[in-house]
Amino acid sequence: MQSSDIGAFIKGLRENARISLRQLAEQANISNPYLSQIERGLRKPSAEVLAQIAAALRVSTPAMYLKAGLLGTDDGEGVLAAIAGDQQLTVAQKQSLTQIYETFIRENAREKSDD
Amino acid sequence: MQSSDIGAFIKGLRENARISLRQLAEQANISNPYLSQIERGLRKPSAEVLAQIAAALRVSTPAMYLKAGLLGTDDGEGVLAAIAGDQQLTVAQKQSLTQIYETFIRENAREKSDD
DNA sequence: CTCGAGTGCTAGCTATAGCTAGCATGATGC
DNA sequence: GCATCATGCTAGCTATAGCTAGCACTCGAG
Structure with missing residues (x-):
């Protein structure tokens, strides 16, 4: 995912939400010229700014970090991140989900190597 | 989590790993003065730098992002989104994980209302 | 003693993230 | 026509992330 793609991603979401660039900038608490530059790929926003836009x-x-390349998809970091950060889960449940997820990944990797 | 805490967190991990500041900086591909400043809370590293240090x-x-405050603990729908977007999971596995997650949430909600 | 290697750090620099001030354009109402 | 509002954008600025050059210190070997 290149940085220009995160800009297009944000612009697409904004247009789907039918709000103007200024409205989104205000809601995300960043300046509208800066949001314009982000959408056009002229600036590379920090993770904090991406989090504000996501909210x-x-x-x-x-999901936003995944799109921006700050979290990878190859080693299941997106899922593991979300599980780790979910405050509704107990520690034991987090461990269970993580282990189940890793088991699935291993099965899939084995099936792949069997091909 | 304040930025000085992420520095202490990194320093603690490094000391546990018994490597010098210069060794870690080299392995993380950042300059050693900069790593020193990060550990002492004098600089606020970007997500990319944090990812390099984590690796x-x-x-x-x-986990590193959580410590740095770049990932929160409140967004529960992130788990479902991450599962849905994970390219390594089959459709059946996605359904299983989703159901298990939702079961856990229901259990926790019920226990909460019993209190 | 000196020298070399290792350690962590300081000072000052460059590049850029993110901003403010303001522009150009279009639409609407008087 | 003008004024106002909304839209997205440009130019130039400030603060700081991240760097290089080099310092101070410790330790061990000769």
């Missing part, structure tokens, strides 16, 4: 667009922060 | 210390990127 304003009602997208989860991990 | 060098063999800590997952999401």
